[in-house]
Amino acid sequence: MEKKSIRIKDIAQLAGVSIGTVDRVLHNRGKVSAEALQKVLSTLREIDYKPNLIARTLGTKKNYRIVVIVPDPALDEYWGQSNQGIGQAASEWQQYDVQVEPYFFNLYDKESFKCTAGEAFRSQPDGIVIAPIFYQEALHFFEQCRISNIPVVVFNTNIPEGKPLCFIGQNLYESGKVAAALIHLGQQGAGNFAILHINEDRGNSIHLLEKERGFKEYFEANHHQAHQIIALNLSGSDEVRVKQEIKSLLADAQLKGILVTTSKGIAITARLLQKYGKNNIRLIGYDLLKENIGYLKSGTIDFLINQNSKHQTFLGINQLANFLFLKKLPPASNLLPLEIITRENLDSYLGSSVHYQ
Amino acid sequence: MEKKSIRIKDIAQLAGVSIGTVDRVLHNRGKVSAEALQKVLSTLREIDYKPNLIARTLGTKKNYRIVVIVPDPALDEYWGQSNQGIGQAASEWQQYDVQVEPYFFNLYDKESFKCTAGEAFRSQPDGIVIAPIFYQEALHFFEQCRISNIPVVVFNTNIPEGKPLCFIGQNLYESGKVAAALIHLGQQGAGNFAILHINEDRGNSIHLLEKERGFKEYFEANHHQAHQIIALNLSGSDEVRVKQEIKSLLADAQLKGILVTTSKGIAITARLLQKYGKNNIRLIGYDLLKENIGYLKSGTIDFLINQNSKHQTFLGINQLANFLFLKKLPPASNLLPLEIITRENLDSYLGSSVHYQ
DNA sequence: GTGAAAGCGCTAACAA
DNA sequence: TTGTTAGCGCTTTCAC
Numbered sequence: 001m002e003k004k005s006i007r008i009k010d011i012a013q014l015a016g017v018s019i020g021t022v023d024r025v026l027h028n029r030g031k032v033s034a035e036a037l038q039k040v041l042s043t044l045r046e047i048d049y050k051p052n053l054i055a056r057t058l059g060t061k062k063n064y065r066i067v068v069i070v071p072d073p074a075l076d077e078y079w080g081q082s083n084q085g086i087g088q089a090a091s092e093w094q095q096y097d098v099q100v101e102p103y104f105f106n107l108y109d110k111e112s113f114k115c116t117a118g119e120a121f122r123s124q125p126d127g128i129v130i131a132p133i134f135y136q137e138a139l140h141f142f143e144q145c146r147i148s149n150i151p152v153v154v155f156n157t158n159i160p161e162g163k164p165l166c167f168i169g170q171n172l173y174e175s176g177k178v179a180a181a182l183i184h185l186g187q188q189g190a191g192n193f194a195i196l197h198i199n200e201d202r203g204n205s206i207h208l209l210e211k212e213r214g215f216k217e218y219f220e221a222n223h224h225q226a227h228q229i230i231a232l233n234l235s236g237s238d239e240v241r242v243k244q245e246i247k248s249l250l251a252d253a254q255l256k257g258i259l260v261t262t263s264k265g266i267a268i269t270a271r272l273l274q275k276y277g278k279n280n281i282r283l284i285g286y287d288l289l290k291e292n293i294g295y296l297k298s299g300t301i302d303f304l305i306n307q308n309s310k311h312q313t314f315l316g317i318n319q320l321a322n323f324l325f326l327k328k329l330p331p332a333s334n335l336l337p338l339e340i341i342t343r344e345n346l347d348s349y350l351g352s353s354v355h356y357q
Numbered sequence: 358m359e360k361k362s363i364r365i366k367d368i369a370q371l372a373g374v375s376i377g378t379v380d381r382v383l384h385n386r387g388k389v390s391a392e393a394l395q396k397v398l399s400t401l402r403e404i405d406y407k408p409n410l411i412a413r414t415l416g417t418k419k420n421y422r423i424v425v426i427v428p429d430p431a432l433d434e435y436w437g438q439s440n441q442g443i444g445q446a447a448s449e450w451q452q453y454d455v456q457v458e459p460y461f462f463n464l465y466d467k468e469s470f471k472c473t474a475g476e477a478f479r480s481q482p483d484g485i486v487i488a489p490i491f492y493q494e495a496l497h498f499f500e501q502c503r504i505s506n507i508p509v510v511v512f513n514t515n516i517p518e519g520k521p522l523c524f525i526g527q528n529l530y531e532s533g534k535v536a537a538a539l540i541h542l543g544q545q546g547a548g549n550f551a552i553l554h555i556n557e558d559r560g561n562s563i564h565l566l567e568k569e570r571g572f573k574e575y576f577e578a579n580h581h582q583a584h585q586i587i588a589l590n591l592s593g594s595d596e597v598r599v600k601q602e603i604k605s606l607l608a609d610a611q612l613k614g615i616l617v618t619t620s621k622g623i624a625i626t627a628r629l630l631q632k633y634g635k636n637n638i639r640l641i642g643y644d645l646l647k648e649n650i651g652y653l654k655s656g657t658i659d660f661l662i663n664q665n666s667k668h669q670t671f672l673g674i675n676q677l678a679n680f681l682f683l684k685k686l687p688p689a690s691n692l693l694p695l696e697i698i699t700r701e702n703l704d705s706y707l708g709s710s711v712h713y714q
Numbered sequence: 715g716t717g718a719a720a721g722c723g724c725t726a727a728c729a730a
Numbered sequence: 731t732t733g734t735t736a737g738c739g740c741t742t743t744c745a746c
Contacts, residue, residue: 055739186543412723
């Protein structure tokens, strides 16, 4: 009835060697004669051995420390959500003696990133999860980790050159395309569509330009109508200037929709849209920030694309912990779904903790 | 640095009893004197003991058998996807000696359901995961399980009266509302909107009527335009009749959008829409069936709402296995997000296996 | 290079 | 009613 699974002991018996020898070839720890190696290898080939992870874990005394390098959650709501993911992962893994320790840097400060990352590195963790906001600095950091042989999981922003163990995030180019499609849906005739980068900092812009590329690409591919695309980069501008720019943008009678690429920037846009009574302009943005949810509910924002930083973070830590703890190799890339949120399905996303399992 | 967690051994030492005694009070197996009980209980109160689940598992010889009662995957693509979830869960849990055994019934046959469920029940499983398609028959079945004290996890269709351990599925009412909102987006002026139930069987209709309620509710709440809602129940009709009905529906020049509530039914609608060149009628349906994906890509279908039966099934088995294996009580209800799929974000959903973790 | 043996924290059978 | 003990499958140490 029940097929008992094969143990190391069984393999040893079949191969006519001891348990220790089998273990040594299983982990190529060396110190095995060619003869013994052959015997074990050939029996291994005949059967389908799956190690009992539970037993393995219990047998290993080693405990792991994972370090998570992320922007300070106090400074930014998006990263606040990410921090919830850290907490969740931490409490889930602590019972297995895997401790998760966050290191926070200032989202707008390269130096802070460098400094925090350095500190985290010097603490000699068994693995690192990082949101590599600053490209150049991150590259250097990855190199360090490579040399020290510390596995790194990257999320939020991909840096393939860093050769991380695994990347977790969204396809930003497609995200721009989705936004364009939603903004364009049911809009007849010609019209203008704007894409706005509203950012307190200039650093992140590579990240945002991917969305822009997708956005433009959509309209180029659907050029059956004469559309004009307005791209406005307000990164690094102060609030007064941002307001001015948006105001003059809204003066355009042909404007039919706006995409704001930064999760934070859309609230100010929504506010101005309300102020000037422009409720025929479709507005799309990112992420379930409190203010954004408010404007989505009231109807000023039409769609939000959820980047789900909590899930991304949680998943990143999970992948790394599974790798360290259970030797489970994660996929090189985890592209998360582009979740479209409307007033109507909002609750289903807010409520389902399940989603983040 | 590292805080070692408390073991049963430690408790025994602190309480001045043996580990056997501690184990007995921990599992209230009785056979403990009042005095010893007090000693253990009081030390237990002082410290925060968390059992090592890994060790517990290894120490327990018990192996579990979970039975999954679902419609035959060969007869229906939606349930084919569900079956993938079963396979995934099965292969994930087999290493822990939790075996997952599917029992298939005919989706359109009450008797088959009854018979299969009975058979599954008589096999004396440790737990049951079930898609209770037929209400009355399911009620009786739940009663049986309650008496025999077998935990039941329900998915796809909720039957709260059955008092299952846990339900997994979507809020169908909200799903109807989401569909209505998407179908209505950017549509100016008055117009007619149809909701179609195309089903080979009449049995399922309660399920579908929830979607209808949400659909109508949306338009009632947004009555600033004179909309007419056409609800057509084609459950149990043959294909010829279905085609006729749809054809005459399409003759309506005011028709601006159609929602088909069954995942299978939308393909026939899409085909007719193409045939009659009605590409201004917005079409929305459910689930990532092969044909549906084709029509989504070609633009005949505008949106699909993903019910993700694979994920639902996988999650259901997981919840039950965790409950049996790790004594982890699942939430009473897991309402899954209402995933909106367009041509643009389709790949992100098809690709991400991660989503199903 | 090899095998025997102790130990991970818990369960469960068994003596006392 | 108690305490002791032999596993669970694997890792790791330590003689040989």
